[in-house]
Amino acid sequence: MNILVCISKTPETTAPIDFTPDGKELKTEGMNYILNPYDEWYALVRALELKEQNGGAVHVIHVGPAANDIIIRKALAIGADEAYRVDCDPKDAWMVASEVGAFAKEHAYDIIFTGKETLDYAGALVPGMIAELLGVPFISFANHLEYENGKIICQREIEGGYEEVEAPMPLVVSAAKGLAEQRIPNMRGIMMAKRKPLNVIEPQCVSPKQTLTGYEKPPQRTGVKLIDPENMDELVRLLHEEAKVI
Amino acid sequence: MILVVIEHADKTVKKVSLEALTLAKDIAGKLGTGVAALSIGAIDGAGQLGKYGADTCFVVEHENLSSFDSTNYTSAITQVAKAKDASIVILSHTSTGKSLAGRLAVQTDAGVLTGVNQFAGLEGEQLVLKKPVFAGKGIATYQLRATKAVFTLMGNAVQPKELGSECPVESFAVEVATPQTKVLKIDRVKGKVPLPEAEIVVSAGRGMKGPENWGIIEELADELGATTACSRPVADMDWRPHNEHVGQTGIAISPNLYIAAGISGAIQHLAGVNSSKNIVVINKDPEAPFFKAADYGVVGDLFEVVPRLTEAIRKYKSSH
Numbered sequence: 001m002n003i004l005v006c007i008s009k010t011p012e013t014t015a016p017i018d019f020t021p022d023g024k025e026l027k028t029e030g031m032n033y034i035l036n037p038y039d040e041w042y043a044l045v046r047a048l049e050l051k052e053q054n055g056g057a058v059h060v061i062h063v064g065p066a067a068n069d070i071i072i073r074k075a076l077a078i079g080a081d082e083a084y085r086v087d088c089d090p091k092d093a094w095m096v097a098s099e100v101g102a103f104a105k106e107h108a109y110d111i112i113f114t115g116k117e118t119l120d121y122a123g124a125l126v127p128g129m130i131a132e133l134l135g136v137p138f139i140s141f142a143n144h145l146e147y148e149n150g151k152i153i154c155q156r157e158i159e160g161g162y163e164e165v166e167a168p169m170p171l172v173v174s175a176a177k178g179l180a181e182q183r184i185p186n187m188r189g190i191m192m193a194k195r196k197p198l199n200v201i202e203p204q205c206v207s208p209k210q211t212l213t214g215y216e217k218p219p220q221r222t223g224v225k226l227i228d229p230e231n232m233d234e235l236v237r238l239l240h241e242e243a244k245v246i
Numbered sequence: 247m248i249l250v251v252i253e254h255a256d257k258t259v260k261k262v263s264l265e266a267l268t269l270a271k272d273i274a275g276k277l278g279t280g281v282a283a284l285s286i287g288a289i290d291g292a293g294q295l296g297k298y299g300a301d302t303c304f305v306v307e308h309e310n311l312s313s314f315d316s317t318n319y320t321s322a323i324t325q326v327a328k329a330k331d332a333s334i335v336i337l338s339h340t341s342t343g344k345s346l347a348g349r350l351a352v353q354t355d356a357g358v359l360t361g362v363n364q365f366a367g368l369e370g371e372q373l374v375l376k377k378p379v380f381a382g383k384g385i386a387t388y389q390l391r392a393t394k395a396v397f398t399l400m401g402n403a404v405q406p407k408e409l410g411s412e413c414p415v416e417s418f419a420v421e422v423a424t425p426q427t428k429v430l431k432i433d434r435v436k437g438k439v440p441l442p443e444a445e446i447v448v449s450a451g452r453g454m455k456g457p458e459n460w461g462i463i464e465e466l467a468d469e470l471g472a473t474t475a476c477s478r479p480v481a482d483m484d485w486r487p488h489n490e491h492v493g494q495t496g497i498a499i500s501p502n503l504y505i506a507a508g509i510s511g512a513i514q515h516l517a518g519v520n521s522s523k524n525i526v527v528i529n530k531d532p533e534a535p536f537f538k539a540a541d542y543g544v545v546g547d548l549f550e551v552v553p554r555l556t557e558a559i560r561k562y563k564s565s566h
């Protein structure tokens with residue numbers, strides 16, 4: 001079974017977020033980035049488990065500049081066999097999906113995994129776009145996946161519940177929490193990662209489908225109003241009269 | 247024309263779709279165009295959508311659309327959009343909408359954005375749209391061509407407005423092949439509004455001590471008609487189901503009211519809930535970081551405060 005896992009980077013979850021005074025750019029100085037948790041904890045690990053059970057190879061692909069090689073090395077340390085980096089700085093999901101789509105057309109992958117979304121911009125767009133470019137099924141928000149008799153059986157998250165779906169391969173799957181258990185890279189993995197191939201490929205460079213024009217900070221809360229724990233009638237009154245929510 | 251894809255459960259139109267229609271009407275007014283609703287599958291009271299802004303409601307019914315398949319749903323929406331010359335397609339920011347937006351944008355060669363919570367006007371031919379980014383730590387402004395755009399709208403971002411009168415309902419014939427995916431089973435929690443759509447959410451964390459204590463949270467939620475949620479460790483320990491986990495790595499929500507009991511307010515938790523319109527925090531530790539992000543705070547033991555709050559609401563409801 002040949003599997004491609006799309007990996008992205010995102011600011012570390014506790015990183016303070018701030019913008020330049022003109023609101024045009026994110027301040028990235030001193031920002032720590034991590035491998036997007038959905039890609040790392042769930043997509044990559046489930047891909048490795050499927051390979052361990054059925055043979056084959058797990059490749060990872062990242063669309064981004066050389067500065068991001070560190071997150072690619074982490075994916076290799078966790079156990080991916082080979083990595084590809086498309087050398088460009090994507091502006092949106094479409095630029096990412098076009099690169100991955102063009103690459104995947106040249107290779108026969110049975111499953112293409114992505115995370116359900118990146119934590120920073122929460123687009124959840126890349127996987128559907130790749131599926132559309134390749135003309136294959138797309139199972140989103142998978143939190144359980146089995147390979148049975150040449151087919152994929154998935155459980156996916158839907159509004160207020162779950163759905164069990166059967167799909168043929170090849171297909172694109174976006175990974176949600178529960179699909180696998182996080183693996184911590186060990187010393188041997190980290191050493192081996194240094195010798196694994198990290199191939200750099202030239203980009204297609206399509207134009208983006210969205211334009212980000214600026215940022216602002218969310219409105220601050222004006223401060224907490226403390227209510228006597230003995231007097232919940234007062235809280236109810238405020239929720240009714242002031243907040244107007246009940 | 248602006249096309250709004252209607253979401254429904256048990257033939258009942260969901261509130262998120264009424265919100266999307268209300269927004270579509272607003273945008274259409276500025277663009278001088280009309281609004282159409284599209285329902286895949288039969289719904290009750292399709293004509294009622296006219297009251298929220300639809301000029302027409304198209305209903306598509308086909309055996310190959312009887313369960314969700316992203317390829318077929320995308321194809322059906324594209325067929326309607328092309329035939330009716332839709333310039334903008336609005337979906338809801340639900341698992342269905344999110345599963346379609348990317349495919350649909352590629353198929354219709356449209357600009358695309360997910361998780362929109364504000365329409366900030368037009369700039370020439372461009373729609374100006376805002377969405378929370380970095381898990382609510384920022385808001386980003388985007389521009390999409392108003393002549394070709396697809397976006398998903400977050401729940402509770404717009405107040406649905408009943409303005410007009412009923413609209414005509416037309417069935418629309420599409421061609422779709424046998425789906426490649428097969429839905430084997432659907433497991434839906436009965437009777438509760440799904441978290442991303444809920445107007446009121448009652449949430450609890452590790453301060454609850456154990457899953458056996460959740461009765462008081464459920465009683466409060468029942469009294470408010472709220473949906474329940476939890477912090478991540480609570481889901482990780484299997485005290486509560488995973489689909490209740492909110493936060494940066496869980497579901498991001500923006501209800502009108504979020505009540506958090508026994509949750510410390512770690513940055514990753516706040517990330518998923520701080521776009522809630524009103525936040526009430528109940529915690530016995532006055533130093534809990536959540537109080538800084540709250541509108542109303544109660545410093546006290548949740549095992550006493552929560553039942554007292556439930557009682558106060560019950561009393562309020564019976565006197566109104």
Ligand SMILES: Cc1cc2nc3c(=O)[nH]c(=O)nc-3n(C[C@H](O)[C@H](O)[C@H](O)COP(=O)(O)OP(=O)(O)OC[C@H]3O[C@@H](n4cnc5c(N)ncnc54)[C@H](O)[C@@H]3O)c2cc1C
Pocket residue numbers: 013037450451452453454476477478479480491492493494495496507508509510511512513514515518528529530531534546547548549
């Ligand atoms: C990469 C990453 C992603 C994460 N994503 C998420 C996420 O999406 N969502 C999330 O929630 N967390 C997330 N976390 C975890 C987060 O950092 C916190 O550990 C977690 O939110 C803490 O949960 P809690 O508030 O329930 O528990 P605790 O931090 O243990 O807080 C319990 C609180 O209950 C209070 N309490 C105890 N007893 C009582 C009582 N009797 N009455 C009143 N109050 C009481 C205590 O004062 C305390 O404030 C993430 C962490 C990481 C590293």
Ligand SMILES: Nc1ncnc2c1ncn2[C@@H]1O[C@H](COP(=O)(O)O)[C@@H](O)[C@H]1O
Pocket residue numbers: 005006007008009036038039061062063064090093096113114115116117118121122123124125126127
């Ligand atoms: N630059 C990138 N390179 C490779 N894969 C990516 C990139 N950006 C996003 N992805 C993949 O697409 C998923 C969804 O991303 P998004 O649509 O941006 O929320 C991520 O979880 C990754 O698996």
